[in-house]
Amino acid sequence: MRHPPRYRVRRALVAFLTAALTALVPITAAGPAQAAAAPSSSATVAAAGAGYWHTDGRRILDAQNQPVRMAGVNWFGFETANYVAHGLWSRDYKSMIDQMKTLGYNTIRLPYSDDIFKGTQPNGITYANGLNTDLQGLNSLQVMDKIVDYAGSIGLKVVLDRHRPDASAQSALWYTSAVPETTWISDLKALAARYQGNTAVIGIDLHNEPHDPACWGCGDSSVDWRLAAERAGNAVLSVNPSLLIFVEGVQTVNGQSNWWGGNLAGVATAPVRLSVADRLVYSAHDYATSVAQQPWFSDPSFPANMPAIWDRNWGYIFKQNIAPVWLGEFGTTLQATVDQKWLAALVDYLRPTSTYGADSFNWTFWSWNPDSGDTGGILKDDWQSVDTVKDGYLAAIKAPGFTGGGGGGGGDTTAPSTPTGLAVTGTTSSSVSLSWKASTDDTGVAGYDVYRGTGRVGQVTGTSFTDTGLTAGTRYDYTVRARDAAGNTSPASASVAATTAGTGGGSAGCKATYKVSSDWGSGFNADITVTNTGTSATKSWQVTWDWPGNQTVSGMWNASYGQVGRTVTASNAAHNGAIAAGASTGFGFGAAPGGAGTPVLNCRAG
DSSP states (O other), X not given: OOOXXXXXXXXXXXXXXXXHHHHHOOOOOOOOGGGSOOOOSSHHHHXXXXXXXXXXXXXXXXXXXOEEOOEEEEOOOBTSTTOSOTTTTTSOHHXXXXXXXXXXOOEEEEEEEGGXXXXXXXXXXXXXGGTTGGGXXXXXXXXXXXXXHHHHHTTOEXXXXXXXXXXXXXXXXXXXXXXXXXXXXXXXXXXXXXXXXXXXXXXXXXXXXXXXXXXXXXOOTTTBHHHHHHHHHHXXXXXXXXXXXXXXXXXXXXXXXXXXXXXXXXXXXXXXXXXXXXXXXXXXXXXXXXXXXXXXXXXXXXXXXXXXXXXXXXXXXXXXXXXXXXXXXXXXXXXXXXXXXXXXXXXXXXXXXXXXXXXXXXXXXXXXXXXXXXXXXXXXXXXXXXXXXXXXXXXXXXXXXXXXXXXXXXXXXXXXXXXXXXXXXXXXXXXXXXXXXXXXXSSOEEXXXXXXXXXEEEEESSSEEEEOSOOTTOEEEXXXXXXXXXXXXXXXXXXXXXXXXSOOOSSOOEEEEEEEEEEOSSOEEEEEEEEEOSXXXXXXXXXXXXXXSSOEEEEEXXXXXXXXXXXXXXXXXXXXXXXXXXXXXXXXXEEESSOOOOOOOEEEEO
């Protein structure tokens, strides 16, 4: 969201207003009863949200595989020159978060800029009359810790939003001359490490509102947001593979423009590829005329034209069961009649909770703060009173709160021990059987996740698993992670390799060709084309090579893989093992460091 002039003026007056606001504004109760959350249909649903979350098609599931719906607010300020969430000049942070929960919001999107990694000291916090006493002397990141921990302790989840490279302004791209991509990624990894095991933080929004000249899928690594999101998302997952990765859209795709960050039309042909399955959530932004006029608002059919526009830009991802969709920002002052019609239509499009439950779009409203000049907030200018009209529009799509104790305020944050003794107990031409020794945990191990290469292929509660549907005469590499009921996940076990029986059969042969698509020094992406050189269709294929240097594959798409030392083995995915005689298919990967040269590829077809 672009903060308008009124926002900047208010910020400049904070130091002068703090004492007056503290003296004049009493700490009042939360908003009216009619704005409360939609009631839960059962105790089971109300208790959903434990642990880290993952995705399944268009749904987000908690650690117990219960569906959840994020229904929350944006609370900005860490991305500004105050270096802290706004409103703490007149309220206690716990009082603010309690009010969010009372009103029925279950998630906080918390914007920040990379400045907060420089030891910044927050300004605009009052400590008078016993307010915010436990924040005194803390830097910005330490205050963020307090907000995250308290939110988690009462059952709210937090998404950390990299809103700006620095406190001065938003940027079209994810990097600037002052804040290069390396800094962006290292700071994202630092956050992932900082909150590892703290399941109040369920994910990171990689960058706010990429816009022109940012592109989606154009292949130019300097402006291709989709490729940048893959690099950053995989870097975050390398530190904490349990986090959700939220990827916003761009402004323009194939000549069609939408709101900044609101155009995800490119996903249809160029989806984001992450190294850990079931962690991707796409995020869009959408606004009304109080932010900017758009041609669809003056269409004679408005607001009946809006669902088709939302479908085209981001709704199709949900409707086609590609991935969950999170409307990370939407808002309006509600002053204009057209804005009122827009919000009513949008709420209906997002699917009322009473009808659809958690099988719905996820969302966080912009904003909780009243000091966003082109939208206002859920709170009025006194930072106490609730805009009950605006809040009332959202009542139908609010959702149950989540299990408390997820933050550092008393929840289980201890991961199970690493599984040991992973061994192959049997193979056939199409299966591999595994077993391992049980892990230990302070509250008990809930189950194990089995990975073939980097893709999860099974979830079991015991200590054995059989992977089926494999290709004869093919090598596969496996690891296992343990998890507890809170969603804490152990490090991966030592890898074990297994080769299925047989030779693969068939009369088909194949060749593989290699091409680097982008190389930025610290890493690179490459594409491999597999061509059937035989006279009959393949059933499967496998490509192997040895790196000439110390390269490591970080993620692969359209194939599964394993790497032992310098040797990489890539096998077909389920959808592309069959190649007609003379035809080709392809797969790609990311690896680091760059400058790998071209390895010698060996291809075998079955």
